[in-house]
Amino acid sequence: DQQVKQNSPSLSVQEGRISILNCDYTNSMFDYFLWYKKYPAEGPTFLISISSIKDKNEDGRFTVFLNKSAKHLSLHIVPSQPGDSAVYFCAACETQGAQKLVFGQGTRLTINP
Amino acid sequence: DGGITQSPKYLFRKEGQNVTLSCEQNLNHDAMYWYRQDPGQGLRLIYYSQIVNDFQKGDIAEGYSVSREKKESFPLTVTSAQKNPTAFYLCASSLRLGWNTGELFFGEGSRLTVL
Numbered sequence: 341d342q343q344v345k346q347n348s349p350s351l352s353v354q355e356g357r358i359s360i361l362n363c364d365y366t367n368s369m370f371d372y373f374l375w376y377k378k379y380p381a382e383g384p385t386f387l388i389s390i391s392s393i394k395d396k397n398e399d400g401r402f403t404v405f406l407n408k409s410a411k412h413l414s415l416h417i418v419p420s421q422p423g424d425s426a427v428y429f430c431a432a433c434e435t436q437g438a439q440k441l442v443f444g445q446g447t448r449l450t451i452n453p
Numbered sequence: 454d455g456g457i458t459q460s461p462k463y464l465f466r467k468e469g470q471n472v473t474l475s476c477e478q479n480l481n482h483d484a485m486y487w488y489r490q491d492p493g494q495g496l497r498l499i500y501y502s503q504i505v506n507d508f509q510k511g512d513i514a515e516g517y518s519v520s521r522e523k524k525e526s527f528p529l530t531v532t533s534a535q536k537n538p539t540a541f542y543l544c545a546s547s548l549r550l551g552w553n554t555g556e557l558f559f560g561e562g563s564r565l566t567v568l
Contacts, residue, residue: 349493374556383457383543383559384496429495440511441557443488443496 343367344432346444354452359417361447363430366411370432374441375404375415378427387428388415420451456480459544459560466531466538466567474529474563476544483549485527486557489513490541499542502527503549531565539567 345364353359361375371392376384390397390404390413397404403416417424430444457478466472478485484503488496498511502521516535521527527546531538541564545557 344495346495376559381462381562381564383459383545383561384557385559386556389556431496440498440501445493445495 344444346447350448352450353420356419359420361415363413369434372433374431376429422451425451457560464565469533476527478546482546484547486545487529488543
């Protein structure tokens with residue numbers, strides 16, 4: 341069973357526009373969420389995180405929104421740049437439980453010039 | 454430079470052979486992890502270790518083995534019992550296992566192909 345789901349395998353956005361990547365989870369015990377970015381043939385790198393006590397966290401061009409009632413989070417990138425083209429993984433963690441990260445399937449974002 | 458080094462980057466193996474993937478970190482992290490990436494399935498946890506001489510099975514441990522004899526090293530052996538070993542393998546570490554260290558630092562990965 342997939343506890344963290346990214347239902348869009350790919351997304352294409354024009355440079356300068358907003359990119360919105362979505363992630364849904366089923367485990368209500370998850371209370372810490374992260375986004376990782378991955379280029380081909382490289383390991384993922386940490387991008388941004390959010391605790392369940394917040395509904396928004398912003399870091400430069402990147403903002404993560406959390407909707408606990410819908411068990412949904414999203415990553416907004418604005419403005420999108422060509423260097424943002426990568427695979428983005430959503431991950432979730434039970435801070436009071438297993439404390440292991442559970443990853444989604446990833447969304448491949450392509451920024452078109 | 455602090456970081457995680459995985460080797461080899463590419464590896465080919467014949468069916469029935471065991472193969473060991475190396476993972477070394479100089480970040481002084483207590484916790485280390487092995488993940489497997491397959492297309493459309495995200496990252497799945499194979500094994501993890503919280504401390505030297507201790508390790509735990511992840512979600513897909515069958516056909517794999519690990520050791521943690523040194524803090525810096527967490528090698529993964531893909532045995533002949535692993536039915537579908539062709540994949541991209543990622544090693545990661547964190548300061549310790551716990552919610553406030555949910556951020557993982559990843560190596561560059563090892564791509565294993567079984568011929």
